[in-house]
Amino acid sequence: MGYRRPVKSGEWMRRRFGAIQWGGLAVLVGCFVQTVGCSAAAKAPLNSAKVTRSSVFTESESHCLAGDLADCTRLDDRLDEASGLGPDFSKASLVLLDACRQELRESCARVGQSWRFGIGASRDPAKAADAFSTACKAGSALACAWWGELYAHGAASSRDPGLAFKLFTMACEKQEPRGCTGAALALTDGAGAPVDVAQGIQLLTAACDGGYGPACVHLGAIYETGHGIDRERQRALRHFERGCDLGAGAGCLAMGVAYRFGIGRSLDPESAIEYFTKACNDGHATACMQLADFQEIGDMCDVEPRKAIASRDKACQLGAGGACLTLGESCSRGEIKYCTAEYESLYFIRACGNGALHACRMAAEAYEKGRGVTADPVKSKELFKKGCASGDTQACGR
Numbered sequence: 001m002g003y004r005r006p007v008k009s010g011e012w013m014r015r016r017f018g019a020i021q022w023g024g025l026a027v028l029v030g031c032f033v034q035t036v037g038c039s040a041a042a043k044a045p046l047n048s049a050k051v052t053r054s055s056v057f058t059e060s061e062s063h064c065l066a067g068d069l070a071d072c073t074r075l076d077d078r079l080d081e082a083s084g085l086g087p088d089f090s091k092a093s094l095v096l097l098d099a100c101r102q103e104l105r106e107s108c109a110r111v112g113q114s115w116r117f118g119i120g121a122s123r124d125p126a127k128a129a130d131a132f133s134t135a136c137k138a139g140s141a142l143a144c145a146w147w148g149e150l151y152a153h154g155a156a157s158s159r160d161p162g163l164a165f166k167l168f169t170m171a172c173e174k175q176e177p178r179g180c181t182g183a184a185l186a187l188t189d190g191a192g193a194p195v196d197v198a199q200g201i202q203l204l205t206a207a208c209d210g211g212y213g214p215a216c217v218h219l220g221a222i223y224e225t226g227h228g229i230d231r232e233r234q235r236a237l238r239h240f241e242r243g244c245d246l247g248a249g250a251g252c253l254a255m256g257v258a259y260r261f262g263i264g265r266s267l268d269p270e271s272a273i274e275y276f277t278k279a280c281n282d283g284h285a286t287a288c289m290q291l292a293d294f295q296e297i298g299d300m301c302d303v304e305p306r307k308a309i310a311s312r313d314k315a316c317q318l319g320a321g322g323a324c325l326t327l328g329e330s331c332s333r334g335e336i337k338y339c340t341a342e343y344e345s346l347y348f349i350r351a352c353g354n355g356a357l358h359a360c361r362m363a364a365e366a367y368e369k370g371r372g373v374t375a376d377p378v379k380s381k382e383l384f385k386k387g388c389a390s391g392d393t394q395a396c397g398r
Contacts, residue, residue: 069224069254108135109143125155141176148182161192177212188227197228213248233264249282256287288315289323321356328359345372357390
């Protein structure tokens with residue numbers, strides 16, 4: 001059996017997430033592990049050394065893991081917005097584009113998503129809007145909802161909440177739950193429509209009852225925050241759980257935080273791990289980082305450094321700059337077996353690109369010296385400048 005670290009009563013609540021201490025015990029992901037989560041029979045750590053560092057989190061991540069369950073539901077919204085493409089979309093994009101030209105409306109809708117997110121094609125919001133317009137006018141309710149999201153989030157030519165609400169309403173009238181959810185959020189926030197929390201809740205409830213997980217999660221967020229209504233945490237948790245059951249990873253993340261920190265639920269690390277695993281598998285980087293914490297530190301879970309690096313690597317690939325930075329630092333200290341200069345440099349480059357700006361100096365040095373990447377003085381200078389602007393004085397003047 002793997003080592004299990006004893007946990008004192010109340011330790012879960014006392015820990016401030018922003019000061020979590022990450023260890024650096026790791027081996028390359030592809031060589032050793034295929035899954036995430038804690039198993040009952042873990043291998044012992046490869047190295048007993050621990051490394052202290054502060055993680056890099058976004059404001060919403062920090063709030064989520066400090067107990068703001070509503071902020072958990074706001075993480076990774078883009079994942080839900082991109083749903084409907086499927087993992088093989090890039091391979092099918094040309095076929096769908098041809099079908100769109102033949103005025104097959106659902107094909108146009110998915111081509112629009114391709115241009116919207118740069119999946120299988122270059123990112124082009126203007127082309128995405130045109131494709132959504134074609135499909136929506138041809139009768140695709142889903143395209144109307146996606147078109148509305150462009151204007152709601154300002155990803156089209158400009159942000160236009162009023163037009164977004166109109167498009168969401170058109171989609172909702174055709175029984176598209178995504179459109180009803182967008183209209184509901186506009187009503188509860190007064191974005192492009194008069195504030196009407198009761199009507200918004202009614203639309204979200206109908207969409208949730210109809211099996212649309214994101215609507216359940218948004219409904220839970222309203223009850224969690226008491227937005228225009230009395231706050232009801234238990235009701236909020238039921239909606240988060242329902243959303244999770246329906247495949248909305250944000251609901252799983254919120255439930256994981258609730259069980260980890262005892263927010264409206266009894267402290268239950270095993271349940272937290274279960275929910276974080278679901279959210280991580282659904283593509284939520286914050287949940288993957290939470291799993292890595294469990295697996296590496298061993299809080300009520302066997303210490304599993306190999307799986308910890310797998311979870312953190314997945315978080316890195318999902319855009320968590322802090323996870324990439326941790327991996328790059330572990331590589332540079334020789335704590336990841338078989339880690340090459342190429343892996344180390346790529347982790348720092350990805351970390352810098354995903355907001356962990358203190359990694360920019362290391363990425364710049366990689367380009368400066370050609371360590372693991374092709375030497376590029378121009379990129380090196382740009383990254384040194386970026387690192388300096390972030391407050392890293394060692395990057396200044398280089």
